[in-house]
Structures are given as C-alpha cells and as structure tokens.
Amino acid sequence: MNPKDTQLSVRNVNLSFGGTQALVNLGFDVRQGEILAIIGPNGAGKTSLLNCLNRFYKVESGSIQFEGYDLTKIAPHRIAGLGIARTFQNIALYTGLSTLDNLMAARHIHMHSGLLQSLIYWGFAHREDISHRMVVEEIIDFLEMEHIRRSIVGSLPYGLRKRVELGRALAMEPRLLLLDEPMTGMNLEEKEDMARFILDLHERQKTTILLIEHDMGLVMDIADRVVVLDFGVKIAEGSPQEIREDQQVIKAYLGEAR
Amino acid sequence: MAILRPAGEFDTSYASDMATIRRPWQWCLLLVFLLALFTLPFYASQGLVALVNRIGITIIAVQGLSLLTGFTGQISLGQAAFMTAGGYVSALLVNELGWPFLLALPAAAIAAGLVGLIFGLPSLRVKGFYLVMATLAAQFIIPWFTRNAFQDVLNGAQGLNVQVPVIFGVEFNTPQRYIFLTLTVLVLTTILAFNVTRSRLGRAFISIRDNDLAAELLGVNLFKYKLQAFFLASMYAGLAGSLAAHQLRHINSETFTLIDSIIFMGMLVIGGLGSNLGPIFGAIVVEFLIEAATLLGPFVAMIFPAKSAGVVQALRPLFFGTSLMLFLIFEPRGLAYRWQLFKAAWRLRPFSH
Numbered sequence: 105m106n107p108k109d110t111q112l113s114v115r116n117v118n119l120s121f122g123g124t125q126a127l128v129n130l131g132f133d134v135r136q137g138e139i140l141a142i143i144g145p146n147g148a149g150k151t152s153l154l155n156c157l158n159r160f161y162k163v164e165s166g167s168i169q170f171e172g173y174d175l176t177k178i179a180p181h182r183i184a185g186l187g188i189a190r191t192f193q194n195i196a197l198y199t200g201l202s203t204l205d206n207l208m209a210a211r212h213i214h215m216h217s218g219l220l221q222s223l224i225y226w227g228f229a230h231r232e233d234i235s236h237r238m239v240v241e242e243i244i245d246f247l248e249m250e251h252i253r254r255s256i257v258g259s260l261p262y263g264l265r266k267r268v269e270l271g272r273a274l275a276m277e278p279r280l281l282l283l284d285e286p287m288t289g290m291n292l293e294e295k296e297d298m299a300r301f302i303l304d305l306h307e308r309q310k311t312t313i314l315l316i317e318h319d320m321g322l323v324m325d326i327a328d329r330v331v332v333l334d335f336g337v338k339i340a341e342g343s344p345q346e347i348r349e350d351q352q353v354i355k356a357y358l359g360e361a362r
Numbered sequence: 363m364a365i366l367r368p369a370g371e372f373d374t375s376y377a378s379d380m381a382t383i384r385r386p387w388q389w390c391l392l393l394v395f396l397l398a399l400f401t402l403p404f405y406a407s408q409g410l411v412a413l414v415n416r417i418g419i420t421i422i423a424v425q426g427l428s429l430l431t432g433f434t435g436q437i438s439l440g441q442a443a444f445m446t447a448g449g450y451v452s453a454l455l456v457n458e459l460g461w462p463f464l465l466a467l468p469a470a471a472i473a474a475g476l477v478g479l480i481f482g483l484p485s486l487r488v489k490g491f492y493l494v495m496a497t498l499a500a501q502f503i504i505p506w507f508t509r510n511a512f513q514d515v516l517n518g519a520q521g522l523n524v525q526v527p528v529i530f531g532v533e534f535n536t537p538q539r540y541i542f543l544t545l546t547v548l549v550l551t552t553i554l555a556f557n558v559t560r561s562r563l564g565r566a567f568i569s570i571r572d573n574d575l576a577a578e579l580l581g582v583n584l585f586k587y588k589l590q591a592f593f594l595a596s597m598y599a600g601l602a603g604s605l606a607a608h609q610l611r612h613i614n615s616e617t618f619t620l621i622d623s624i625i626f627m628g629m630l631v632i633g634g635l636g637s638n639l640g641p642i643f644g645a646i647v648v649e650f651l652i653e654a655a656t657l658l659g660p661f662v663a664m665i666f667p668a669k670s671a672g673v674v675q676a677l678r679p680l681f682f683g684t685s686l687m688l689f690l691i692f693e694p695r696g697l698a699y700r701w702q703l704f705k706a707a708w709r710l711r712p713f714s715h
Contacts, residue, residue, distance in 0.1 A: 158579055184581030198572035200636060201565075209565040213581035219590055222563035223554050229561045234376045254367075276580065 109136045111312050112157075112280060117166035119152060119336075126152045128336045130166070134280070139306055139313045141323045143347075144333035145356060150316045151193055153333075154282050158183060158190060170280065185213050189278035191269045193285045193316075199258035203249055203268050206257055207240040208233075210275035240275055247271045247301060263294040270301060280312045287319055295319065299326055324348065332356070366706045382556055400545055403538035412537040417649045418544040419605050423622075424629050424641035425555050426598025431627070432635040433559055434591035435571030436485050437493055440478070440500035441599050441626050442618035447504055448474035448600025449607030449617065450516065453524040456608075458515070463527035463608065467547075471600040477504070478596020485588045489574075501623060505615035521614020524607045540609050547601055555638050558594065567591055571636070628686045634696025643697040648682060655681045 112134040119127040126149045134140050142150050155161040157168060159180040168175040173186055189210075198206050215236060217229040244253055247267055252260060257268050266286060273281055286302070287295045299322055306313055317323050323330065324344040332340040332347060334356040340347055347353055373379040383389055403411050427441045452470035455461040461469070477500075484496035509519045516522070526535045527543065534540045558564045566587045569577035578584055607613040625648065633644020659674035666673050693700060 160575065179583075181578045181581055181583045184579060190579055192576070196573050196576040198569050198576070200572050201568060205565060205568075209569045210580050212562060212566060212569075215562045217562045219563060219594075222558050222561035225557035225561055229557075230377070233380065233561065237376045237380070272580070 110134070111136045111171060112314075113169045114153075115167045115169070117153075117156060117168065118164045119149075119156060119161055120164065126336050127156070127163075130333075130336065130338055132331050132338060132341055134312060134314055135329075137306075137310045137312055138328040139302075139315060139326055141315045141317060141327035141330045142333060143317065143320070143323055143330060147335070148333040149336040150333055151284055152336075154190065154284055154314075154316065157188065157282060184276060187277075187279035188282065189273035189276040189280075190282040191266075191273050191284055191286055193288065195262075195265050195269050197257045197265060197269055197272065200256065202254050202256055203244070203260075203271070204240065204253050206268055206272050207243060207275040208236065210272040211236045211240065213276060239277075243271050243274050246305070247274075263290050266290065266294075266298065267301070270298070274305065278311060280314065283313060283315045283317075285316050285318065287317060287322065295322065302326060366709050368709050380560070382560065396549070400542065403541060408537060411541055413649065413653060415537050415541045415544050415609070417645055418541070418548045419602050419609070420626070420629070420649060421641050421645040422548055422551050422605070423599050423602035424626050424633070424645050425551055425638075426595040426602070427626050427630055428633075428635070428638070428641045429555060429558060429567070429598070430591045430595035432630060432637065432640060433564060433571060434567040434588065435574075436482075436588060436591060437490065437627075438497040438592075438595065439494055439620065439623045439627065440481055440497035440504075441595065442620065442622035443481075443500040443504040444474045444478050444596040444599035445603030445606065445618040445622070446508060446613070446615065447477045447596075448603030449524075449613040450508060450522070450603075451600070452604035453522045453607055453613055454515065456525050456527075457522065462529070464529055467601065467604050470604040471597040474600025474603065475593040475597035478592045478599070479589055482589050482592025482596075485592065486585045498620075501620045505619075508615045519614060521612060521617070524611050524613055526611065527608045534608075537609075544605055544609075547605060551598060551601065552638070552642075559638060563587075563590065568636070625682065628682060630696075631694075632686060632689045632696055634698030634700075637696070637698035639701060640696055640698040643701070647697065648685070651681045651685055652678050 110133045114133070115131045117127050117130045118125070130149075130153065142153065144150055152161060156163050157175060159175065159178065163176055166176075170186060170188065175183060175186075178186070198209060201209065215232055217232055221227075221229045244250055247270065249264070249267060249271060252264055252268070257265055260268065270283075270286060273283075283302070287298050290298065302313065302315070303326055305311060315323070315327065324347075327344055329342065330340075330344055330347045331338060332350070332353050339352045339356060340350045342350070371385070378384070383392060399414075402414060406414075423441055423445060426444075427438065431437050448470040451473040452463075452466045455466040455469055456463060481497055481500040485493055488496060508516050508521070526533050528534070529543075532539070534543050559567070566577070566582045569580065569582055570584060570587055570591075574584060603618060607617065610617065629644035629648045630640060631644070632647055633640035633642065655677035656674075659677050662677060663671075663673045689696065
C-alpha cells in the first residue's frame with residue numbers, strides 16, 4: 105500500500121448509551137503511515153471511539169473500514185489478526201505474568217501451536233517458542249526494558265507498566281497502533297521517553313498510529329494531523345498548526361472569549 | 363517480586379533459559395525423589411502406600427482443576443462429577459466391551475473431557491459466582507443421570523462393580539501394585555501440566571484469567587480457550603476417576619460427591635492457585651491433615667466420651683475448614699508462593715534484598 109492511502113476510514117458512526125449520544129455522525133480517515141492524534145475534553149468520546157474500533161462497543165450505524173475489512177462485522181478476537189493493536193488508558197496488562205511472558209502472550213496471533221502441540225511441547229511448540237522469544241527480546245531491547253524482563257508486571261511502577269503495555273502492543277507487529285493516553289500520569293522524563301519510543305517505532309516500521317492524548321504540547325509536536333472531538337462531534341480536523349488557530353477548538357477548550 | 367535466578371549461573375541459549383529443570387543437580391534430585399517414590403512399596407507400610415496412592419489420584423484431579431481455575435480463572439465445582447463420568451466410562455468399557463485397561467483409561471479421560479465441554483459452555487456468558495452455579499449443575503445432573511438413566515447398563519443407585527486393571531498379564535489388585543499405575547499417570551499428567559502452562563496455550567489461559575478484555579483484543583478466542591481449559595480439566599478428572607474406580611473396584615453416584623469437589627478447590631487454594639506445584643502441595647497437606655484428624659480422633663473422643671462417635675466424624679471437616687480459613691487469611695497465595703519466597707530468600711542469603 106502506498107503512503108497517503110487511506111488505511112482506516114470511519115464513516116457516519118453513531119453510538120449512544122441510554123439517552124447520551126457518545127459519538128454523533130463521526131467520520132474521518134487515517135492515512136497509511138501517519139500519526140493521527142485525537143484530542144478533546146474529558147467525555148468527548150475518544151476512548152469510546154477506540155472501543156468501537158475494537159468491537160468492545162457495537163456501533164449503532166455507520167461503517168468502519170480497515171484495509172478493506174468492515175470492522176463492525178468482525179468478531180472482536182479476529183481484529184488483532186488484521187493488524188490492529190492497542191494500549192489502554194488504565195493499563196490492562198496480565199498482572200500475574202512477567203514482562204517477558206506478557207510480550208510472549210502477545211505473540212499469540214503469530215503462533216500456531218494448538219492443544220496437542222502445547223501438551224507435547226517438545227518439538228514444534230518448543231522451536232516456535234524460541235523463535236518468537238527472539239522477536240520479543242528485540243522489542244525488549246528497543247524499549248529498554250532488559251532490567252525488568254523477569255519482573256512480575258503487577259509489581260512494576262506505573263511508568264514502566266505503560267512501557268510494557270506499549271511493548272505488548274508492538275509484539276503483535278501491528279499495522280495500526282491505537283494508543284489510548286500513553287503518557288497520562290507520567291513525569292516529564294517518562295513522557296519524553298515515551299514520545300521518543302513512539303517516534304522511533306514510527307520511523308523504523310512506518311506503523312500507522314492513532315493517538316489519544318491530553319498533553320497538548322506533546323500532541324502538537326509529534327502528530328501529523330489532529331482530529332478534535334467535543335461531545336461526540338468532530339469539530340475540527342487538520343495539521344497541528346491549523347488546529348492551534350481554530351476558533352471552535354479554542355472555544356471547546358477554553359470557553360467563549362469575552 | 364522478580365523471578366530470581368541464582369547468581370553466577372548464566373544461560374547461553376534461549377532453550378536453556380526457558381527450561382523448567384535447569385541444572386544437572388536438579389535433574390539428579392528429581393530422579394532420586396522419583397526413585398524413592400516408585401520404590402515406596404518395598405520399604406513402606408501398606409497403610410502409607412495406600413495413602414500415597416490416594417494422594418496421587420487426588421493430585422491428578424486437583425491438577426485438572428488447577429488448569430481450569432488456577433490458570434484460566436474459571437471457577438468450577440464440577441470436578442468430582444467429571445470423575446464420576448470418567449469412572450463410569452472406564453468401568454463400562456472394561457466390563458461390557460472387554461477393553462484392556464490401558465485403552466479404557468485414555469478413552470475415559472476423553473469421554474470425561476467431552477462431558478466437561480458441555481458443562482463449560484456457559485462459561486462464555488457467565489463469570490465468577492454465576493459460573494460456579496453453572497458448574498454445580500454438573501454435580502447434580504451427572505450423579506442423577508447415573509442413578510436414573512439406562513438402568514439396565516448403569517445399574518441405578520447400586521452402581522457398577524469394576525474389574526481390577528490387568529496390564530500385560532499383571533493384576534493391579536493391591537495398593538503396593540496399584541501405586542505404580544497411579545504414579546506413572548501422575549508423572550505424565552504433571553509433565554503435561556507443565557508443558558501446557560509454559561506454551562502458547564498456557565499463556566492464552568493466563569491472559570484470560572488476568573484480563574479477559576485485553577486477551578480478546580490480543581487475538582485470544584475466549585470461547586475456544588475456555589472450552590479447551592474445561593476439556594483439559596475434565597480429562598484430568600476422567601483419569602483420576604478411572605484410576606479411583608478401578609482401585610475401589612466399585613463406582614456409584616455417591617463415590618465422588620460435591621464435598622470432594624469442594625475439597626479439591628480447598629486443596630488448590632491451600633497449595634496455591636496459578637502454580638503447577640500448588641495441586642501437589644495442597645493435596646498432600648490436606649490429605650495429611652485428614653489423616654491426622656483420624657489419628658487424633660480417639661484421643662479427642664476420650665475427652666468427650668459421651669459423643670465419641672460424632673467427635674471423630676467432626677474432626678475432619680473441622681481440620682479442613684480451619685486450615686482453609688487460616689490460609690485464606692494469612693497466605694491466600696498458597697504454599698507454592700511460600701515455596702517461591704523460601705527459594706528467593708535462600709538465593710539472596712545473607713542479604714534480604
């Protein structure tokens with residue numbers, strides 16, 4: 105696929121909880137290989153949108169096309185196999201496993217040993233484990249997590265857990281990476297590390313990244329384009345520069361100018 | 363807590379880094395232990411051999427439960443019912459169709475596994491407490507089935523007499539001989555349990571336990587893997603049920619009851635959920651506690667002569683209940699976790715961090 109081709113296209117998506125409209129006629133495109141940031145005040149529907157992409161929520165109308173597949177019609181567990189990975193706002197790691205095993209668990213879709221091979225283990229499953237271990241070790245190197253390789257993630261500090269979660273998403277070798285507030289609750293240094301990782305991996309693998317983030321400075325620095333949501337409605341879309349000067353965005357964030 | 367490795371020992375390949383038994387001296391220790399276990403009938407009393415035999419069969423059933431509850435996080439109170447299924451199938455295959463025991467045993471395991479699949483179906487929709495209720499249904503339906511259905515074959519409430527297993531002309535008719543059978547199956551099931559938990563399948567199980575939403579997002583088909591967990595757990599139960607039925611030489615709807623299912627769960631909690639050593643520790647400790655209750659019974663009865671018969675009966679559940687409660691309060695992660703802490707402390711000695 106060529107760069108600048110549309111990889112994910114969201115069209116007329118509606119979602120509501122009871123009487124509240126979470127997403128209203130939402131539509132935008134994500135292009136191959138770009139970093140698209142979605143911003144908006146709390147409750148704007150950013151995470152709801154990601155949940156729609158993952159089929160955690162069922163959209164009421166509209167379509168979500170990813171590389172020719174209609175995501176609204178695919179079973180949730182099959183979406184990973186299409187090449188979409190995600191991190192969560194409130195970390196959703198496998199807390200009882202080590203960093204290494206969390207990443208190995210993310211290789212699930214790329215591995216093939218079934219019930220019988222797993223029971224027997226020696227032979228196919230063993231060889232497969234070793235070859236995937238090599239991929240995982242590369243990601244551990246890339247994210248500088250060697251020292252916590254064998255730590256149980258439940259006992260890691262918050263910033264590192266976020267990093268492990270990014271690693272777990274990378275272990276899936278996605279073509280589209282959904283990052284839900286990867287830098288919330290981090291200090292400046294951790295944020296800069298995380299931004300560096302995101303830019304590095306974008307550079308190296310040309311992964312398309314859909315990023316939700318509250319830190320405006322950071323979003324403006326790393327995003328190619330920005331989509332702004334307010335109460336489920338897209339109020340602006342464009343380059344960071346255009347967004348910075350958009351009157352409606354300023355209104356949504358700061359209120360009416362007097 | 364990190365997974366600690368002893369200082370000064372380095373792995374040079376991923377294969378040796380991933381190995382379960384890592385050093386030659388560990389292999390030696392294991393072999394010595396297994397040798398001591400397998401030669402038990404030659405130096406231990408018949409009573410002890412019978413006890414070890416019973417513990418062995420219990421461990422197999424608890425290992426199944428461990429895969430399902432400890433690793434996949436699906437709480438089940440149906441394990442004894444699946445033992446009943448396995449026991450009946452193996453008894454019928456040997457009695458009615460004249461199958462050799464060596465074939466009937468795996469067939470019983472697979473049959474019990476299939477029965478387990480049926481009762482695992484609700485697990486897609488319900489979790490936790492509600493799943494317990496759904497698996498509890500197995501505990502009522504399966505014994506009811508054996509009492510009331512196909513009375514000419516299953517012989518109703520009377521149950522079936524089960525033949526002594528014969529393998530290559532050897533009759534396994536005493537605990538001293540039967541223990542070889544039990545231990546062989548136990549070694550196999552232990553190896554299989556270790557294999558499952560360190561492979562792709564085991565990681566899928568654990569991801570369902572730790573975070574089922576994230577697991578689905580990472581491409582784990584929840585339904586498929588939950589059913590596979592139920593299948594494996596019931597297979598283990600089927601093996602244990604078949605072994606127990608052939609040893610008792612009789613099976614009816616009361617042989618394995620709800621109480622057994624609850625005790626298995628207690629053993630798993632005491633031993634440690636989510637560890638392959640848990641079932642082994644838990645079953646041994648609880649069985650020895652129950653044994654201690656039997657030994658202590660007469661002495662307690664002397665203190666309360668008026669109620670002597672009742673006291674002996676009451677001591678076992680009392681011991682079990684108290685120890686379970688104490689574990690839940692003081693070490694909810696079980697003996698397997700204690701063992702890990704002990705190993706870690708030993709490796710860090712003399713520094714505590």
